Amino acid sequence: MPLIIRWPQKIAKGSVSQRLVANYDLLPTITDITGYTEATASDGISFYRDLIQGSADEAHEFVVYSSFYGPTLIANDGWKIRYYLKNDVFELYYLPDDFQKKNNLSEKFPDKLTELKTKMLKACDGNFNNGLYRLSNQIKIPAIHSK
Numbered sequence: 001m002p003l004i005i006r007w008p009q010k011i012a013k014g015s016v017s018q019r020l021v022a023n024y025d026l027l028p029t030i031t032d033i034t035g036y037t038e039a040t041a042s043d044g045i046s047f048y049r050d051l052i053q054g055s056a057d058e059a060h061e062f063v064v065y066s067s068f069y070g071p072t073l074i075a076n077d078g079w080k081i082r083y084y085l086k087n088d089v090f091e092l093y094y095l096p097d098d099f100q101k102k103n104n105l106s107e108k109f110p111d112k113l114t115e116l117k118t119k120m121l122k123a124c125d126g127n128f129n130n131g132l133y134r135l136s137n138q139i140k141i142p143a144i145h146s147k
Helices: 023-034 048-053 110-123
Strands: 062-065 072-075 079-084 089-094
Touching (some): 023 048
Antiparallel strands (some): 062 072
């Protein structure tokens, strides 16, 4: 999902960055923009310099998101892994060739699947249930049937 920022005084019209950004990068970025210097608790990385100068001091190797179905990891090299907890199913996609996620590559690339599962499990503090977003017990999320 693209992040679109309009800031005519600082960002040149038509500027594009391929930087991997997560919602948890917003807090450190806003602290940089405002000059706030107190320590903040965040896993995020500021993308302020990338916005203004077009270069990043540091960037994510991958980002992890929670969802109603389970965790998702997107790597900066274009791979995406999603885990459907209820069905105990992993799906693997290579987004540069399949941005619509129509071709599950988990059987074709088992080593890549294992590599990303390991990273995602570590990011979920050793429990994939930590990547499950819950609003309340009253919401029923339908099962996803993988191809």
